[in-house]
C-alpha cells in the first residue's frame with residue numbers, strides 16, 4: 001500500500017508555531033534538513049511556494065531565480081525527492097494586500113500575472129508542470145469593495161494568460177471559502193471546475209481539494225472529491241482535519257472525524273487515485289504546544305492513519321455492503337462501518 005500511494009508535504013508544514021496571538025515557540029529548521037526528514041518518514045514529493053524555492057524572489061533577477069531553482073532541483077534529485085508543484089505566494093507580498101489577480105488596481109493585477117508566470121518558469125526548472133493557485137486574497141472583506149462579475153472575469157482572463165504563456169503548465173485551483181478574506185472567490189471545487197471550463201484550454205485546468213477547506217464551506221470532503229473525480233479533475237489533495245467551523249486548523253488527518261477520513265480514503269480508492277500517479281498531500285501542522293523534538297509527528301501520524309484507513313476500506317465486507325444496499329438496510333450498513341472502524 002505504501003508503495004502504491006505517493007505522499008507529499010510542504011516545508012511550511014513544519015513551522016515555528018507562531019499564530020496571530022503569539023510569537024514563534026520553536027526554532028526554525030532549514031529546508032534541506034526538513035527534506036531529509038520528510039524522506040526518512042516516507043514522503044517523496046515536496047510542495048513549494050515560489051519563494052520557498054527562491055527566498056526574497058521579488059528582489060531577484062530571472063538569472064538569479066533560475067540558478068537558485070536549479071541548485072534546489074539538484075538537492076532534491078540527490079535525495080530521491082521530486083517537486084510536486086510550485087504555487088505563487090501572491091498573498092504574502094504587500095502588493096497583493098487587496099488581492100492580486102482581482103485587485104482593483106490594474107498595475108497590481110499585471111504584477112500578479114507576471115509573478116504567476118514566473119512560478120510556472122520555476123516549476124519547469126524544478127521538473128514539474130503543476131501550478132497550484134490558492135486564491136487567498138482574491139475576494140473581499142466587504143462586498144461593496146469589488147464587482148464580483150468583473151472579478152470572476154478577471155480570474156478567467158488571468159488563467160488564460162498563464163495558459164497561453166506556457167503550453168505545458170497545468171493549473172490546479174485550490175478552493176477555500178474564507179480566511180484570510182471574509183468572502184473568497186472560487187469557494188468550492190464546483191466553482192473552480194466551472195471556471196476551468198471557461199478557460200481557453202479546460203483540459204489543462206483542474207482542482208485540488210483540501211479536507212478542511214471543504215469543511216469550512218459546510219461541505220463533505222469525500223463528496224467534493226467524488227465530484228472532481230467524476231470529471232477526472234482531482235489533480236491533488238491536501239488531507240487534514242478540522243474541528244468545526246473555526247479558523248483553518250490543518251489538524252492531523254483523521255484526528256477529529258475518523259469516519260469522514262475513512263470516506264475520503266474510500267472515495268480515493270473508488271476513483272483509483274493511487275493509479276493516477278498523483279500525490280496524496282497532507283496539509284497538516286503541528287500543534288503550537290509541541291516541543292521541537294515532536295514537531296514532525298503530525299506528518300508521520302497522518303500518513304500512518306491514511307494507510308491504516310486504506311486497509312480498513314479494503315477489508316470492509318463487500319458482500320454485507322451489497323446486501324445492505326439491496327435491502328435498503330442503511331442502519332445495518334452504518335453499524336457495520338462503525339463496527340469496522342472500532343475494530344470489531
Ligand SMILES: [Mn+2]
Nearest residue numbers: 212248250283
Ligand atoms: Mn488548511
